[in-house]
Amino acid sequence: MLKTTSVFILIIFFTSCKTPQNHNQSLSSAIDQSLELATKQSLRMAESLKDQPDKLPQTIGKDGKLVTCNSDWWVSGFFPGVLWYLYENNPEDSLKLWAENYTLRVEDQQFTTDNHDVGFMIFCSFGNGYRITGNPKYKEVIHNASKSLITRFNPTVGCIRSWDYAPWSAKWQYPVIIDNMMNLELLEWSAQTFNDTTFSHVARTHANTTMENHFRDDYSSYHVISYDTITGAVEKKNTAQGYSDDSAWARGQAWGLYGYTMMYRETGKESYLEQANHIADFIINHPNLPEDKIPYWDFDAPDIPNTLRDASAGAIMCSALLELSQYVADYKAKSYLNVAKIQIRTLSSDEYLANPGENANFILKHSVGHMPNRTEIDVPLTYADYYFVEALMRAKELTKQGEL
Template sequence: MKTGRFIFASLIVACFLAAFVPDSLIKTAFNQAEQQTKRMLKDIAAAKNSAGTNVALVSPRTLDKTGALQLVPARDWTSGFFPGELWYLYEYTGQRAWADQARLYTASLEREKLNTGTHDMGFKLYCSYGNGYRLTGDKAYREVIIQGARSLIKRFKPTAGIIRSWDHHKEVWQCPVIIDNMMNLELLFAATRLTGDSTFYKIAVTHAKTTLQNHYRPDHSSYHVVDYDTLTGKVLKKNTHQGYSDESAWARGQAWGLYGYTMCYRETKDPQFLKQAEAIARYMLNHPTMPADLVPYYDFDAPGIPNEPRDVSAAAVMASALYELSTYRSPSPYRDKADQVIGSLAKRYTSPIGQNHGFLLLHSTGSKTSEIDVPLVYADYYFLEALLRSKKLNEKKPLF
């Protein structure tokens, strides 16, 4: 009899671990997201009416120091996340009203397809047009994705083997590449799938391999910025611009790398990318300063831990990446960890309904000097993405 009770208890534990994020939590989170996003849409309209600027403002980014909603123009690197959120709400609910809003906010970014002055084309166009194309098959979206990829590869520097990131601060860096740029490679992989032109694919792989070689330390933590001499390909300097110090591990930078190399493995099946993703995951999850709720401080090496700000955006990116990574190893510890993160975010870091102008999550940190302990639109985007990935895994459906 005792043996039977033990087996039954073990089955309960196993079931709990297999669905740590139950459908009820996902449903509640999306219901809250719908209510918050309806509030956000109203507040965006009000903010646009009172902006008093000649620059067209298209998407929310954060709250300023007074608590006011901060909107950004299409050229801002964060402009594609809110349209992406709307697409995710449509994907979960199937409601036409969300698709209509998603189309409206996506359309405001079309001009960016010709922008060759930024590396952030994936953030802007793949989160918006990429999700839109995946869910609707709209041929116009397909063309924007392809043109955006054509614009992005104009920033490729063959001798160094990288896509240039920033054009600003030329007195500091000759040709800077930031770890965030790994996220924009997904747009290039998509362009090869859509056109059959392997140029985009080859550039993405080259950039990923060069970044793996030069951005990572022996412990598998990443620098934020690596500066290149484009004539020789030589590395000039390595910095961590948005984290605590050059030799520290900026939390969201680690998450960008984890997500980027997991995605690169999906697209190439190159084992070195899977190995790198798993090494980054181990670094983050096993770091001695990682809190028990798996929501990291803004920098793993910030000197004031535990009295340093958290970065919920890093946690959301990490969770989404871990869900995907869990599908490439069996058995895998990664899904349980992702479930823990999502459980923490849903229970401890969400905004009360009707507050914070409709943002979903609180307590993100943009950098060591700005956007500290605020809502950030990309935290919300990757939170919804992670919830959808969790739902698909619960239903034993493929993520892609």
């Protein structure tokens, strides 16, 4: 890749006035080089934790060293998913062995009923593993995880509860976060695979309730909606990770875009496609979306342009836009693909893509986890890597088809 000057890096990061300078490189070349780098980094990452069989990568600490998590943290399934995608791209035995190894590290979460993240944990890991290998043991784990997830559904509210634990239990009766849309793919897949409409009923009811209550008139999304458990009515509209209750937290907008795109794929319901289009239009036409298309951590952060970007939000948006482009008319598809192409080039540039052996072996730099809590600020995040690799795989397929 062409190297940018240090001055240009400062401009792109703080003022966002330019797009990456690898525009002369073909998109397919940028994709292949990023996948090659991702493979090298992920193999190093896997090797670094081979003697810690209960650990998975999460982020880095203030000292620049790797921070890991156990299987019960919500991000545990992402690294196994990265390995499966990379094995799909390049079917080497070493990648498959590591993918199997790290997937089994989250196996115990199939019976988790105390949070909504079992979809992230199990479907990113076992879901990709089953899709690629057809291993029947993986299928059973996914079925169990789906049964665990629907225990959190309240028919009066019409949603799967997100959080149980303090301090949320004191603040909200029944909190539902926009992130929860992402866990519905697990249920839709299980409904079709096991011919059980219970799963799809829960997923679609949750999606419909969220569509009704989580979105503002401009199709931006609140982060947290809390419901009255007796009546099912909306109790509060807040944020946990965004700038303010009324702001558009970037990753939250990405979750919504991805979630409704996925729900259209799984159900064919036009209302979900319309919702995904509205969210996409809000994002790509927002005056605070930088020219390089990697969003600030919140679209309404008061210190724009002198605030941090969130590569994780950019990667999720990119993956979703690539898929959404396949479901819409040509003029819309072109606008979505144009944004996604810029996002791929930006994330594949020196500003965001790590050098081999650096960045504690993560792939992307410059993500924001929880700004209000001042945790995971301007660091690599395992889910940023996951959605970036997924976007690269989707983009690679579209380039083969001549659509990108």
